[in-house]
Amino acid sequence: MGRLEAYPTLLQTNHLGQANPVAKKTHVSTTVNNEPAEFLCEPRESLLEVLRDTLKLTGAKEGCNNGNCGACTVLLNDVPVNSCLVLGVEAEGASIETVEGMACEGHLHPLQQCFLEGAALQCGICTPGFLVTAKALLDKNPTPSEHDIRFNLANNLCRCTGYDKIVKAVQEAAKELAAK
Numbered sequence: 774m775g776r777l778e779a780y781p782t783l784l785q786t787n788h789l790g791q792a793n794p795v796a797k798k799t800h801v802s803t804t805v806n807n808e809p810a811e812f813l814c815e816p817r818e819s820l821l822e823v824l825r826d827t828l829k830l831t832g833a834k835e836g837c838n839n840g841n842c843g844a845c846t847v848l849l850n851d852v853p854v855n856s857c858l859v860l861g862v863e864a865e866g867a868s869i870e871t872v873e874g875m876a877c878e879g880h881l882h883p884l885q886q887c888f889l890e891g892a893a894l895q896c897g898i899c900t901p902g903f904l905v906t907a908k909a910l911l912d913k914n915p916t917p918s919e920h921d922i923r924f925n926l927a928n929n930l931c932r933c934t935g936y937d938k939i940v941k942a943v944q945e946a947a948k949e950l951a952a953k
């Protein structure tokens with residue numbers, strides 16, 4: 774991904790295409806997946822909206838939009854956050870990592886590979902959130918216990934898998950990363 778520049782409109786327009794002088798946008802400079810990124814957003818816009826609608830990074834999903842499901846999880850300065858509850862303007866000067874940044878040089882991250890091989894996803898809506906949350910855990914704690922994994926993934930809900938395969942996939946990825 775090259776330098777991201779997203780300037781959709783300086784003034785928001787109404788449904789008739791008329792400029793709304795009240796809708797002021799703020800210029801935000803940030804880093805997304807280790808690339809500089811700039812965008813304009815209204816103070817009310819969430820980071821999830823900015824990522825998906827402005828920067829066209831649709832990996833983070835909108836599930837509940839109120840902080841309950843974790844489908845929108847991204848890393849903000851290496852910490853998992855519900856991007857539906859973070860304002861876009863809060864990304865100023867921060868480092869953001871999304872699921873799109875996990876694969877490296879054409880190779881899936883071991884977590885992605887283990888999720889695939891271990892059938893740790895079905896519909897996939899929850900998967901980006903689980904992946905980035907698990908990555909933050911393994912970056913911090915390369916040898917987590919099963920309790921550590923379940924505790925750290927507690928904010929991420931999955932309606933399909935029953936969680937066991939997800940936990941197993943994280944354990945397998947931890948082994949792979951340790952062997953590297």
Ligand code: FES
Nearest residue numbers: 836837838843857
């Ligand atoms: S969409 Fe953000 S927590 Fe559910």
Ligand code: FES
Nearest residue numbers: 895896931932933
């Ligand atoms: S795979 Fe469907 S919600 Fe988790």
